[in-house]
Amino acid sequence: xxxxxxxxxxxxxxxxxxxxxxxxxxxxxxxxxxxxxxxxxxxxxxxxxxxxxxxxxxxxxxxxxxxxxxxxxxxxxxxxxxxxxxxxxxxxxxxxxxxxxxxxxxxxxxxxxxxxxxxxxxxxxxxxxxxxxxxxxxxxxxxxxxxxxxxxxxxxxxxxxxxxxxxxxxxxxxxxxxxxxxxxxxxxxxxxxxxxxxxxxxxxxxxxxxxxxxxxxxxxxxxxxxxxxxxxxxxxxxxxxxxxxxxxxxxxxxxxxxxxxxxxxxxxxxxxxxxxxxxxxxxxxxxxxxxxxxxxxxxxxxxxxxxxxxxxxxxxxxxxxxxxxxxxxxxx
Numbered sequence: 337x338x339x340x341x342x343x344x345x346x347x348x349x350x351x352x353x354x355x356x357x358x359x360x361x362x363x364x365x366x367x368x369x370x371x372x373x374x375x376x377x378x379x380x381x382x383x384x385x386x387x388x389x390x391x392x393x394x395x396x397x398x399x400x401x402x403x404x405x406x407x408x409x410x411x412x413x414x415x416x417x418x419x420x421x422x423x424x425x426x427x428x429x430x431x432x433x434x435x436x437x438x439x440x441x442x443x444x445x446x447x448x449x450x451x452x453x454x455x456x457x458x459x460x461x462x463x464x465x466x467x468x469x470x471x472x473x474x475x476x477x478x479x480x481x482x483x484x485x486x487x488x489x490x491x492x493x494x495x496x497x498x499x500x501x502x503x504x505x506x507x508x509x510x511x512x513x514x515x516x517x518x519x520x521x522x523x524x525x526x527x528x529x530x531x532x533x534x535x536x537x538x539x540x541x542x543x544x545x546x547x548x549x550x551x552x553x554x555x556x557x558x559x560x561x562x563x564x565x566x567x568x569x570x571x572x573x574x575x576x577x578x579x580x581x582x583x584x585x586x587x588x589x590x591x592x593x594x595x596x597x598x599x600x601x602x603x604x605x606x607x608x609x610x611x612x613x614x615x616x617x618x619x620x621x622x623x624x625x626x627x628x629x630x631x632x633x634x635x636x637x638x639x640x641x642x643x644x645x646x647x648x649x650x651x652x653x654x655x656x657x658x659x660x661x662x663x664x665x666x667x668x
Contacts (some may be wrong), residue, residue, distance in 0.1 A: 363560050364561065378607075402434075422444060451469055497522070525546075601623035603621045
């Protein structure tokens, strides 16, 4: 297993070394970096080494390998800053006895709302009103994960990503008709990860690389996707507090992040689950400008093998106000 870990670490370091040779803070399709799952956000996004649900595909595909149920689905929304709205979903299905791994699909969609559009013109106002336009973004992914042993798992996801900023009217012709140019990009991205159960109590170690792709451009200037390399560890703190196997779990996790477009950050998160039903979560994200503290709650119930869960995350976002996230889970 050490060989697999070493190979993955070298791949991740190589990817980030390439990224560091590019221009910092100049990436596109940034909606791919907006976290989706309320549980993950409430835990400070420190979930690289947290496994078991379909939402792992957004953070570390290898966390899908040991799905906690035969099938899991999650759908949610994010009330992002500037009245931007996101919806997302993930579905995962395990093969019989997990002999052939776990398959999953994901989607993200962004609604930027209606934005006024103008064009320079030779008139008293200096511009012409062109009505409004509505940018859009979409990501569709398919992933797979498998346990290679009782300790080591790997996974990956490939996603089709599109962002359409609408037609741009830079100027007008001699007849005062606007000249339009399209501003749309499409690109495939690749995520991959590994997950390692150390065997020391419940301590887990994991790594992932997200948004690896070629360079894209709208018109002239090319840009990269927001490549991210994560290393994380997690453990059930109750292993060190109580010897009872039935004790309510208190998960503690830490992630170190190296991104293409901003300096290194560290995320810390915790989740306490009471009677397998109510969850209290909190996190802190070090190295960010406008947000750091996160919190959230969750409730889940299983009846005759079918489970339903509701999750909420709260994020104070400085001058941008509060970001709220909601999601529903279903599993059996």
